[in-house]
Amino acid sequence: MIIIYQIFYSLDREKQERIINAALKEFAQNGYEKASTNVIIKEAEIAKGSLFKYFNSKKELYLFLFDYVNGVINKIYDEIDWNETDLFERMKQIGLIKLRIYKQYPKAFDFLKSVPNENSPEVKSKIDAIKKELIENGLGMGYKNINLSKFRDDMDTKKIMNIITWTIMSFSEQQIKKVSSFENVDIELFYEWDEYFDILKRCFYKKEEQ
Amino acid sequence: MIIIYQIFYSLDREKQERIINAALKEFAQNGYEKASTNVIIKEAEIAKGSLFKYFNSKKELYLFLFDYVNGVINKIYDEIDWNETDLFERMKQIGLIKLRIYKQYPKAFDFLKSVPNENSPEVKSKIDAIKKELIENGLGMGYKNINLSKFRDDMDTKKIMNIITWTIMSFSEQQIKKVSSFENVDIELFYEWDEYFDILKRCFYKKEEQ
Amino acid sequence: MIIIYQIFYSLDREKQERIINAALKEFAQNGYEKASTNVIIKEAEIAKGSLFKYFNSKKELYLFLFDYVNGVINKIYDEIDWNETDLFERMKQIGLIKLRIYKQYPKAFDFLKSVPNENSPEVKSKIDAIKKELIENGLGMGYKNINLSKFRDDMDTKKIMNIITWTIMSFSEQQIKKVSSFENVDIELFYEWDEYFDILKRCFYKKEEQ
Amino acid sequence: MIIIYQIFYSLDREKQERIINAALKEFAQNGYEKASTNVIIKEAEIAKGSLFKYFNSKKELYLFLFDYVNGVINKIYDEIDWNETDLFERMKQIGLIKLRIYKQYPKAFDFLKSVPNENSPEVKSKIDAIKKELIENGLGMGYKNINLSKFRDDMDTKKIMNIITWTIMSFSEQQIKKVSSFENVDIELFYEWDEYFDILKRCFYKKEEQ
DNA sequence: TATGAATGAGGATTCATTCAT
DNA sequence: CATGAATGAATCCTCATTCAT
Numbered sequence: 023m024i025i026i027y028q029i030f031y032s033l034d035r036e037k038q039e040r041i042i043n044a045a046l047k048e049f050a051q052n053g054y055e056k057a058s059t060n061v062i063i064k065e066a067e068i069a070k071g072s073l074f075k076y077f078n079s080k081k082e083l084y085l086f087l088f089d090y091v092n093g094v095i096n097k098i099y100d101e102i103d104w105n106e107t108d109l110f111e112r113m114k115q116i117g118l119i120k121l122r123i124y125k126q127y128p129k130a131f132d133f134l135k136s137v138p139n140e141n142s143p144e145v146k147s148k149i150d151a152i153k154k155e156l157i158e159n160g161l162g163m164g165y166k167n168i169n170l171s172k173f174r175d176d177m178d179t180k181k182i183m184n185i186i187t188w189t190i191m192s193f194s195e196q197q198i199k200k201v202s203s204f205e206n207v208d209i210e211l212f213y214e215w216d217e218y219f220d221i222l223k224r225c226f227y228k229k230e231e232q
Numbered sequence: 233m234i235i236i237y238q239i240f241y242s243l244d245r246e247k248q249e250r251i252i253n254a255a256l257k258e259f260a261q262n263g264y265e266k267a268s269t270n271v272i273i274k275e276a277e278i279a280k281g282s283l284f285k286y287f288n289s290k291k292e293l294y295l296f297l298f299d300y301v302n303g304v305i306n307k308i309y310d311e312i313d314w315n316e317t318d319l320f321e322r323m324k325q326i327g328l329i330k331l332r333i334y335k336q337y338p339k340a341f342d343f344l345k346s347v348p349n350e351n352s353p354e355v356k357s358k359i360d361a362i363k364k365e366l367i368e369n370g371l372g373m374g375y376k377n378i379n380l381s382k383f384r385d386d387m388d389t390k391k392i393m394n395i396i397t398w399t400i401m402s403f404s405e406q407q408i409k410k411v412s413s414f415e416n417v418d419i420e421l422f423y424e425w426d427e428y429f430d431i432l433k434r435c436f437y438k439k440e441e442q
Numbered sequence: 443m444i445i446i447y448q449i450f451y452s453l454d455r456e457k458q459e460r461i462i463n464a465a466l467k468e469f470a471q472n473g474y475e476k477a478s479t480n481v482i483i484k485e486a487e488i489a490k491g492s493l494f495k496y497f498n499s500k501k502e503l504y505l506f507l508f509d510y511v512n513g514v515i516n517k518i519y520d521e522i523d524w525n526e527t528d529l530f531e532r533m534k535q536i537g538l539i540k541l542r543i544y545k546q547y548p549k550a551f552d553f554l555k556s557v558p559n560e561n562s563p564e565v566k567s568k569i570d571a572i573k574k575e576l577i578e579n580g581l582g583m584g585y586k587n588i589n590l591s592k593f594r595d596d597m598d599t600k601k602i603m604n605i606i607t608w609t610i611m612s613f614s615e616q617q618i619k620k621v622s623s624f625e626n627v628d629i630e631l632f633y634e635w636d637e638y639f640d641i642l643k644r645c646f647y648k649k650e651e652q
Numbered sequence: 653m654i655i656i657y658q659i660f661y662s663l664d665r666e667k668q669e670r671i672i673n674a675a676l677k678e679f680a681q682n683g684y685e686k687a688s689t690n691v692i693i694k695e696a697e698i699a700k701g702s703l704f705k706y707f708n709s710k711k712e713l714y715l716f717l718f719d720y721v722n723g724v725i726n727k728i729y730d731e732i733d734w735n736e737t738d739l740f741e742r743m744k745q746i747g748l749i750k751l752r753i754y755k756q757y758p759k760a761f762d763f764l765k766s767v768p769n770e771n772s773p774e775v776k777s778k779i780d781a782i783k784k785e786l787i788e789n790g791l792g793m794g795y796k797n798i799n800l801s802k803f804r805d806d807m808d809t810k811k812i813m814n815i816i817t818w819t820i821m822s823f824s825e826q827q828i829k830k831v832s833s834f835e836n837v838d839i840e841l842f843y844e845w846d847e848y849f850d851i852l853k854r855c856f857y858k859k860e861e862q
Numbered sequence: 863t864a865t866g867a868a869t870g871a872g873g874a875t876t877c878a879t880t881c882a883t
Numbered sequence: 884c885a886t887g888a889a890t891g892a893a894t895c896c897t898c899a900t901t902c903a904t
Contacts, residue, residue, distance in 0.1 A: 029867075053351030055265045059895065069869045074896060139351045141263035177431050185399050185431070192398035221387050221395065225435040239884085269878065279886045281880080290878065449863085473771035475685045479899065489865045491901080500899065561683030561769045597851050605851065608822035609815050641807050641815065645855040659888075689874065699890045704875060 027086060030076040041066040041076070045087055046129040054084055054142040084145050088137065088152065091130040097123055107169035110219040113190055116164060117215065172227050182226045193218060237296060240286040251276040251286070253339050255297055260342040264294055264352045294355050298347065298362065301340045307333055309374075317379035320429045323400055326374055327425065382437050392436045403428060447506060450496040461486040461496070465507055466549040474504055474562045504565050508557065508572065511550045517543055519584075527589035530639045533610055536584055537635065592647050602646045613638060657716060660706040671696040671706070675717055676759040684714055684772040714775050718767065718782065721760040727753055729794075737799035740849045743820055746794055747845065802857050812856045823848060 030038065044065035048057045059080055063073050077083040101119045106112050124131050137149060165183070173179050193215070240248065254275035258267045269290055273283050287293040311329050316322050334341050347359060375393070383389050403425070450458065464485035468477045479500055483493050497503040521539050526532050544551050557569060585603070593599050613635070660668065674695035678687045689710055693703050707713040731749045736742050754761050767779060795813070803809050823845070 032867090052353055053263075053265065055263075056352055058893085060893085069867095070871090070895095071869060071897075072867075075867070080895065136351060139349045141266065141346075141349055141351070177434070178427070181428060181431055184403075185395070185428070188398050188402035189395050192402060193394075217388070218391060218395070221391055224387070280878095280888090281886055282884085284879065285884075288879095473683075473685075475683065476771065490867090490899095491865055492863085494900065495863075498900095556771075559769045559771055561766060561771070562686055563682055597854070598847070601848060601851055604823075605815070605819050605848070608818050612818035612822060613814075637808070638811060638815070641811055644807070662888090688872085690872085699888095700874095700892090701876080701890055702888075705888070710874065 025082070027076060030086075033076075037066075037068070041068060041073070042087065042090060043129050045083060046091075046133040049084060049087060050129065050132040050136045053136065054080075054140055054145050059083075081144055085148055087133060088149060091127075091134050091137075092152070094123060094127050094130045095134070102164075104167050107167055108172070109165070109168050109186070110223060112164070112168060114215065114219070117194075174226055174228055177226070186222055186226065189218060189222065235292070237286060240296075243286075247276075247278070251278060251283075252297065252300060255293060256301075256339040256343040259294060259297060260339065260346045263346065264290075264350055264355050269293075291354055295358055297343060298359060301337075301344050302362070304333065304337050304340045305344070312374075314377050317377060318382070319375070319378050319396065320433060322374065322378060323429070324425065327404075384436055384438055387436070396432055396436065399428060399432065445502065447496060450506075453496075457486075457488070461488060461493075462507065462510060463549050465503060466511075466553040469504060469507065470549065470552040470556045473556065474500075474560055474565050479503075501564055505568055507553060508569060511547075511554050512572070514543065514547050514550045515554070522584075524587050527587060528592070529585070529588050529606065530643060532584065532588060533639070534635065537614075594646055594648055597646070606642055606646065609638060609642065655712070657706060663706075667696075667698070671698060671703070672717065672720060673759050675713060676721075676763040679714060679717060680759065680762040680766045683766065684710075684770055684775050689713075711774055715778055717763060718779060721757075721764050721767075722782070724753060724757050724760045725764070732794075734797050737797055738802070739795075739798050739816065740853060742794070742798060744845065744849070747824075804856055804858055807856070816852055816856065819848060819852065 030041075033041075041062075044062045047065070048062050052058070057080075059073060060070075062083075063070055066073075073083070077086055098116060098119050102112070102115060106115060137153075140146060140149060170179060173182055240251075243251075251272075254272045257275070258272050262268070267290075269280070269283060272293075273280050276283075283293070287296055308326060308329050312322070312325060316325060347363075350356060350359060380389055383392055450461075453461075461482075464482045467485070468482050472478070477500075479490070479493060482503075483490050486493075493503070497506055518536060518539050522532070522535060526535060557573075560566060560569060590599055593602055660671075663671075671692075674692045678692050678695070682688070687710075689703060690700075692713075693700055696703075703713070707716055728746065728749050732742070732745060736745060767783075770776060770779060800809060803812055
């Protein structure tokens with residue numbers, strides 16, 4: 023069932039953004055349950071009834087935001103150069119694209135960061151379903167068209183890929199925790215990546231490939 | 233500020249356990265916000281007022297439980313054989329000890345598992361602070377007295393350790409998600425670990441050490 | 443205070459009917475309080491603002507409908523043969539006329555049936571007042587030009603008339619409750635009436651009149 | 653399913669009465685839907701939460717009141733002298749008993765009067781079910797042990813009884829409408845009854861019985 | 863005159879915390 | 884110290900009415 027929030031989309035863009043940002047912020051800070059629609063309407067400077075005219079319920083508002091940030095995320099994949107077959111070049115690329123989009127939609131990423139923490143049964147089943155799909159389409163896509171023949175033959179490639187993925191994700195997470203909000207993320211972060219990439223290449227690429 | 237819950241500790245041990253277990257269960261199942269003090273007092277068979285006499289507020293109760301499970305976790309470090317200097321043997325040991333303690337305090341671990349999902353601003357700042365300390369003291373301690381000379385000299389040892397740590401933690405997390413509750417965790421899980429350890433050793437130990 | 447809904451009456455007849463029927467249906471089904479102006483405007487295919495332009499408020503719309511159905515009811519009196527002076531023949535006539543008009547304006551009668559159930563203080567006082575007037579003018583009119591000399595002299599004629607009226611009304615009410623909607627009312631209902639009329643005649647008419 | 657409102661019943665009688673009377677009044681005046689729990693708690697001088705502690709929901713409160721007034725009504729049948737077999741003596745008796753109870757529980761009767769007007773689907777099914785039972789047990793009981801042989805043989809006794817019942821009920825209703833509230837009902841009302849009873853007896857009893 | 867988005871008071875209900883017994 | 888009823892602020896949501904276009 024796809025719901026199109028036509029009344030909402032017919033608002034002028036500035037008002038839409040005010041509402042989206044107010045809601046992203048409130049949900050990111052407090053989680054679904056504790057987030058207050060009162061706070062959202064106050065910050066967005068709209069009337070109580072309006073929010074429910076646009077989105078019917080708190081739950082639908084949350085799911086709408088979830089779709090919204092997915093839309094933002096998907097912009098990453100639109101910008102990837104799929105001709106680059108080297109895993110680490112690809113990852114570097116993705117990192118840079120992400121950074122650019124971070125800066126454009128900082129609240130969306132703060133919201134996204136809070137989604138996996140969501141406990142409320144009202145929305146959990148929905149976001150779990152969508153998350154699963156995202157991971158399959160999305161994360162999988164990050165590896166599309168990668169030249170796997172560069173990897174050592176004497177180790178299980180699946181496990182190597184896992185170690186690389188975990189390293190990249192854990193390092194990213196560590197960096198992200200250092201900044202309170204995505205608004206401040208900086209390109210400096212990427213220098214250290216290269217050093218990790220260098221280690222991983224030396225370990226997992228075939229000798230002659232290095 | 234350290235608060236000692238004098239009145240609570242003066243209760244007979246069986247009542248203390250009833251309260252702790254009821255609270256651990258309720259918070260683990262529903263998260264801080266949605267957890268109901270009514271359910272807790274009903275399960276623990278105590279009066280409403282008593283709970284607040286013992287712990288002052290829902291928030292303090294939560295933080296008390298957090299300290300309690302930390303106490304449980306620290307038992308791990310009491311049992312480690314610090315004479316074992318090989319990193320991977322040490323890790324294997326820790327895993328086995330954890331498993332034993334899991335089985336003894338399943339509710340504590342279910343609670344601990346739920347903590348990182350906590351979104352509520354009321355407790356988030358507190359648990360983030362304590363978590364940070366835990367990681368520094370705790371995880372750091374896991375590495376105490378490890379023979380670092382086994383590692384390759386041509387790579388930054390700090391970064392190697394990070395890659396190893398992230399791999400172990402990510403793999404553990406992946407395994408944990410497969411089990412619904414710690415009550416059923418089994419030793420079989422550990423076989424796959426060895427395969428990862430083998431890869432990591434071949435990459436990061438000096439050639440002659442293998 | 444008499445309000446004439448000028449703007450409404452200047453609409454083309456088909457639109458007027460659409461609005462009246464939509465409103466009659468919604469009020470009859472749900473009562474004043476629960477009736478939704480949204481449902482009415484949707485069914486009548488007019489704009490929200492228009493309804494309030496025509497009738498100012500939900501309350502006035504309701505009272506307008508009340509007047510409208512009174513108009514329908516009054517058609518009954520236009521069709522009565524006032525030369526028929528026998529009470530029971532007159533009543534039979536009224537019943538048959540009612541039935542014909544029922545079938546012509548089913549929604550009006552469904553609405554009318556729902557009016558006595560109305561509890562809302564917003565409209566109750568008004569309809570009570572109008573109802574009283576209706577009973578006095580209307581029901582009274584039903585008795586106009588009746589030959590009262592047929593009734594026994596040894597009993598208070600006023601009381602006899604009351605007993606007859608109450609019997610007719612109570613019996614009617616009982617019959618009405620058996621039908622879900624006036625659309626299905628049938629002539630069969632009238633057979634039992636004759637049996638009651640027969641009893642009443644034998645009791646209250648002078649002996650030689652029978 | 654029978655629910656016993658033990659917390660409510662453990663309150664002191666004066667508070668119970670304050671709550672019951674406030675709720676009876678609000679529901680009688682406004683009907684189920686429009687009645688405001690806010691008004692009730694204000695009039696009863698209790699806290700918002702308390703009302704819901706006692707009765708769980710507005711719906712349960714309404715149904716509780718319904719049972720309460722049924723209890724009041726049933727007192728009528730406890731006081732009837734079932735050895736009196738004359739229909740009209742019996743009716744006179746019931747009328748007098750009702751009057752006494754009216755004066756004791758005026759609000760209960762105002763509430764009862766409003767029940768048949770109730771449209772809200774939330775409570776309608778429930779009250780319809782109970783009403784049916786009441787009519788069967790209750791109204792039927794009014795006629796228990798009546799000596800039917802006094803009635804004329806040449807007319808259908810069922811129809812005679814209906815005419816008598818309708819007359820009594822309609823007359824009562826007429827009288828009731830004259831008083832704004834049951835608090836003012838007076839014994840004078842009953843004199844006119846005798847005159848109606850006299851007419852009905854002369855019509856419907858066998859000649860020699862008169 | 864027609865439109866339909868905007869408004870906000872008011873609705874029922876919850877629940878951590880208090881406090882008299 | 885134990886009890887559990889009392890409290891009321893805060894929750895999400897509705898809907899008749901208004902008003903700018």
